[in-house]
Amino acid sequence: MKPIQMVDLRTQYEHIKSDVDAGIQEVIDSAAFVKGAKVTTFQHHLEQYLGVKHVIPVGNGTDALQIALMALGLKPGDEVITPTFTFIATAEVASLLGFTPVVVDVDYNTFCMTPEAVEKAITPKTKAIVPVNLFGQNANLEALKQMAEAHNLHIVEDACQSMGSYYKFNNGTQKASGCVGDIGCTSFFPSKNLGCYGDGGALFTNDDELAEKIRVIANHGMAVRYYHDSIGVNSRLDSIQAAVLDAKLPHLNDYIAARQKAANFYNEAFSNCEQIVTPTTAPYTTHSFHQYTIKLEGVDRNNVKEALAAKNIPAMIYYPVPLHMQKAYRNERYKQGDFPVAEKICNSVLSLPMHTELDNEQLTFIVENTLDIIKAIR
Numbered sequence: 001m002k003p004i005q006m007v008d009l010r011t012q013y014e015h016i017k018s019d020v021d022a023g024i025q026e027v028i029d030s031a032a033f034v035k036g037a038k039v040t041t042f043q044h045h046l047e048q049y050l051g052v053k054h055v056i057p058v059g060n061g062t063d064a065l066q067i068a069l070m071a072l073g074l075k076p077g078d079e080v081i082t083p084t085f086t087f088i089a090t091a092e093v094a095s096l097l098g099f100t101p102v103v104v105d106v107d108y109n110t111f112c113m114t115p116e117a118v119e120k121a122i123t124p125k126t127k128a129i130v131p132v133n134l135f136g137q138n139a140n141l142e143a144l145k146q147m148a149e150a151h152n153l154h155i156v157e158d159a160c161q162s163m164g165s166y167y168k169f170n171n172g173t174q175k176a177s178g179c180v181g182d183i184g185c186t187s188f189f190p191s192k193n194l195g196c197y198g199d200g201g202a203l204f205t206n207d208d209e210l211a212e213k214i215r216v217i218a219n220h221g222m223a224v225r226y227y228h229d230s231i232g233v234n235s236r237l238d239s240i241q242a243a244v245l246d247a248k249l250p251h252l253n254d255y256i257a258a259r260q261k262a263a264n265f266y267n268e269a270f271s272n273c274e275q276i277v278t279p280t281t282a283p284y285t286t287h288s289f290h291q292y293t294i295k296l297e298g299v300d301r302n303n304v305k306e307a308l309a310a311k312n313i314p315a316m317i318y319y320p321v322p323l324h325m326q327k328a329y330r331n332e333r334y335k336q337g338d339f340p341v342a343e344k345i346c347n348s349v350l351s352l353p354m355h356t357e358l359d360n361e362q363l364t365f366i367v368e369n370t371l372d373i374i375k376a377i378r
């Protein structure tokens with residue numbers, strides 16, 4: 001059996017080596033390392049794939065979130081609502097820009113922020129909602145969008161983990177994840193659903209005016225060279241990363257299908273185990289399984305993780321501490337007990353190996369050992 005890894009980028013590369021190598025070589029031959037043709041080509045291919053008017057490539061997913069918030073024209077002290085159970089980036093960029101991140105609790109089943117919690121957190125200072133489409137499925141975006149319209153708020157989707165997922169509207173239509181809100185942000189970090197071989201990210205929007213603002217902000221606030229209309233940043237996807245992404249994009253649907261297949265394997269194997277709560281996919285979304293995250297009930301998650309490690313099965317805790325209990329945010333306005341669902345989730349989640357190259361032998365080994373371990377330490 002091949003060694004089990006959380007993510008196996010090496011094996012994935014072997015299947016697409018000739019395309020990736022040729023793309024990288026083309027960039028080197030052209031010497032257009034920054035703002036080269038490859039970046040524009042990939043941008044257009046991704047626009048087609050997502051069915052969105054504008055893709056603006058940038059340096060990473062965190063930059064994408066920061067630039068999105070900069071483009072909305074918020075004022076210092078304006079409030080931005082984001083979930084407490086997530087990676088810190090959404091709250092972090094709001095804080096850096098002088099806005100106030102307001103965190104809310106999440107749903108136990110989907111791990112995403114609930115519209116009810118958001119509604120309660122809205123104040124006259126609220127200007128934007130930043131849902132995170134966590135682990136690969138969309139938050140309840142249609143409900144959030146209706147709320148945003150009623151309160152005149154912007155929606156910036158953190159789609160860093162949900163590339164390749166679709167949101168299903170009540171009327172039967174669907175849109176690519178990241179293309180439902182005013183702006184969507186994604187990351188091309190190597191382990192993401194569509195990952196490059198370094199850092200990368202992008203913003204999505206159907207709004208021409210916002211797209212222009214975003215392009216200018218990402219380029220030093222400069223629409224005409226050396227004339228700076230606003231304070232911007234320097235954030236670009238480099239051409240070599242664009243070449244890698246352009247080689248991988250045609251395989252993205254297969255990659256998502258491989259993740260879903262592995263998730264189904266896990267779900268079936270764990271369906272009769274009382275201690276394992278398998279992930280739920282909400283009816284309004286497809287799931288791209290960026291992570292396969294179970295919750296353990298009545299058995300110590302940390303013990304399970306250690307016992308798996310002893311069998312050379314890696315597992316990760318995404319995330320051990322909710323934002324409101326991070327040192328960076330404690331003492332401001334939050335305390336332990338404020339968001340009980342997120343706190344419970346942080347103590348019980350375990351993410352199992354999930355990637356495009358898992359085979360049945362590896363999956364069988366993982367589930368058999370997980371079930372044995374739980375039986376033994378119960």
Ligand SMILES: *Cc1c(COP(=O)(O)O)cnc(C)c1O
Nearest residue numbers: 060061062087089160161187189
């Ligand atoms: C990965 C990730 C980010 C940040 O992306 P980087 O490219 O690493 O800056 C932001 N939000 C979420 C939910 C992520 O998973």
